[in-house]
Amino acid sequence: MRLVNTREIDEQPDVLIIGAGASGGVAALELARHGLKVVCLEQGGWNLPDDFAAGKPEWELTRLKQWNASPNVRQNPADYPIDSTESPVEPLMFNGVGGSTIMFSGHWVRAMPSDFRVKTLDGVAEDWPFGYEDLRPFYDEVTHHIGASGLEGDPAYPDAHTFPLPPLPIGKYGLIAAKGMDKLGWHWWPAPNAIASRKYKNQEACMRYGACESGCPVGAKASTDITHWRDAIKLGVQLVTGARVSRITVNDRGLATGAEYIDRDGTLQHQAARVTVLAANGIGTPRLLLNSAPDGLANSSGLVGKRLMTHPYASVYGAYDEDMETWLGPAGQALQSLQFYETDTDRGFVRGAKWNLMPTGGPLAQTLWEPGDDWRDSFGANFHPRLQRTFGRYTEWGITTEDLPDESNTVTLDPDVTDSDGIPAAKIHYKIGENCRRMLDFNVARAVEAHEAAGAVEIHPIPVVRHSAWHLLGTTKMGTDPANSVVDEWCRTHDVPNLFIVDGSTMVTSTGMNPTATIMAVALRSMRHLTETRSSIPTPF
Template sequence: MVDAQQSDDDVDVLIVGAGASGGVAALELASRGLKVVCLEQGDWNLPDDFTAGKPEWELTRLKQWNASPNVRQNPADYPVDSTDSPVEPLMFNGVGGSTIMFSGHWVRAMPSDFRVRTLDGVAEDWPFTYDDLRPFYDEVTHHIGASGLEGDPAYPDSHTFPLPALPIGRYGLVAARGMDRLGWHWWPAPNAIASRKYKNQEGCMRYGACESGCPVGAKASTDITHWRDAVALGVRLVTGARVQRLTVDGAGLVTGAEYFDREGALRHQPARVTVMAANGVGTPRLLLNSTSSLFPDGLANSSGLVGKRLMTHPYASVYGTYEDDLESWLGPAGQALQSLEFYETDTDRGFVRGAKWNLMPTGGPLAQTLWEPGEPWRDRFGPAFHAGLHRTFGRRSEWGITTEDLPDESNTVSLDPDVNDSDGIPAAKLHYVIGENCQRMLKFHVDRAVEAHQAAGAIAVDPIPVVRHSAWHLLGTATMGDDPAMSVVDQWGRAHDVPNLFIIDGSVFVTSTGVNPTATIMAIALRSMRHLADTRASIPTPL
């Protein structure tokens, strides 16, 4: 092995990953006076890098701004073998991580999500409750400038938002009337998108291109909401730094991380404490690659659960086409409405747990003309092209269904034995199957969403039972819990096996919940890092 060049050796905390949880960690720890370094394999993005508002924006979403690293293939990306998975993993490497490209759905988990073993006899209960996390939800929501409407009756508490809800638009009004006819819950959807100027964020200009970056800085990506302030407080953010593995000493403490810099030189960044924030694929990948005589099966893996219990929220889309122009090309995208009508368990449906619905716009003209193999191409091209575009452009809306995915140890992230990234580090390989409970859930919810469109007056309804390019939510692969034999980290994200290693991204989820996870990820990260700062004197360190 090539000797690694040593970096700054007087560092309190090293963070791996500058996304949602890494941004929270950096700002919290720096504000508490700790010296922090973060290694991020991507780079900063400038507003002009995003193509919304430019003629080519829909084309760039197919390649440069595609959500899949396997399609995008940027220098900062690493390959993920998804041939053994019905869904494609979606993520982004760069300052802000996947918040650069997420839709901005800002949804809290429900109290029942933390007690699924007690309530439904499946999976495990979380080691804390909704009430334990609630103040951190509140703090993060007001920090990032979420837009929403107080008083959603689906929740037991009336939590507030710093900004008013974004307009639900014509397509939202039509969908809401349909839900009212059925007597089903809906609510103006909360979004991590500023409805007017807030701190470092500008007000939303409604481009509708949230999933390929926000050129006006309205979306609450952590490069805007956390990293600028963290750097101003002294955090050293090293971009173009691809971590290869974490290093340990003879006592089994993490001593830091080896990484390749932009020139391909191998470096070592030492630190007293290391925090993993590399998402539900990246974190287990690095832990499994960090083998040693003390940790032959990978770091923090005495339970054998590192990389296991992968959950992705299998996603269904149900499109309704309407006679009238709904302006459904207009943003944000972003959600206009959300529904939790069928969120809680009802065993008469034939499954446990539930799903959250989100009403989405359907994009620009190119999105209406894309063809997938297996579809009848004559319905899209030739003489039918203009008629088809007129029928759908601005006249379609989507009920998207985020289904709860139960943990299964056979769903895994492992090291690919045959594929490496451009620095020679083993790629990640997924093995993932949608469970029977989730399959029944998907069918039930798709059928109900069809009814919702019909009640709203749709002239055609087109369901997609499972969307392949939909696995934004990569969860559960380093689960938390009180029992070291049944979990990787404790309730604070601290590894049972390695007392100066913390994990704070979506990999610590015990269950997936049925909602978009970013609000929960960031609330957990804030809770964990505040605990780290409060207890730092008692954490054993190698320095």
């Protein structure tokens, strides 16, 4: 794949995109399809399938460091540190072409109609400025573009949306869990995944390595380096890797003129553009905005960096007395349940959670020691009995809870820490709200019941998983009123009319779903509107 030398870059493209992840990939391809000249700056590099260790003997060891999901652990040159000492969860992300889709599990779920109307229905947070039906055609389009595998007709949804590929196998552990759910009369469905069950466009068929969270070695997972960037580059998009953006620049008319960035040689560069699109995730985007002006760019509402939502996540593991092949992929999800997704106030909280049944990996995952545990439970005389009891027999009901927005949960600039180029790092202040705490407690108890019904001989709940904050949302809220939102319903900032934000930071509420499908659908809707209205957008030159 040919990458662009900085001397070859268009000096004044139509659009500059910052970030080559899920939403950046959608934006680049959509804009290029409509004939716009696009440059994208990405601080990471380009990884090819052979770079990933999942097909190699050392793959479990590499997840502990170089393919760890936390930039604080990974510490690659492309990463920036995040002070998470005032948070019960660790922010997870990946910097590179494809962004965090390189390391995401591939759960491909759309939000429910109720998710867009939580104020109207439940009296909390705010309603979105558009509804499910407005986003539905974009969900459909993205789903068929990226080659999602799934089964039509999930009764939890109001519409029987389709998938281009059949579902991946649910495996032995999926069958056992499904029987337990049937005993309880609870909803389950073969889970949709952004993982190809058959060869599809640029994607190969899943080989079931079970290592989706450290990069797919065969290119079956729908990371945007495969699904979007290859086609975008063929259409003329110029992708500059190793370009760490330090700030967005504006002129005396209040229009974005582009961005300053530091290239691989450590040289400060400036990329001009008529329109600038931010796609740097719910931490990276407010970090750039706050670093671009004394009080934060596009921040007349004061909400840039506020209302951080992360989906606090619980795991309930069950060990069974038979080999269920839980080392097999995808990981990915085998089943999902929306039994406890919609509000039932008798439970003591509003909103709900999505469950996903997942495998539990290789032998190393069964023997790792966690701080706070007694090491003797896993090592010494207990090592082999524990491994025999869990390897292939251990499965997880994971619980993704809806996180309501709270202005005290923030992303700020760290006054003391910088990245390797001297740019202020991000600091997060985050607490799990009382409503979410009750939701976690309730769902963990139900997941224990689900394992019991399925015949588990041991059950181990983890009420809050620290390394689980994949979903970084809400820090540049979308809305119709500039006084209490950062962007409008088309993701254009109220304050800077030629600056757009298309990542998860614009989400009004977190929903209880894995957000990638929603982020990409919203980005597609926004960028299509940009192409239709581009003549009315003021530009700096």
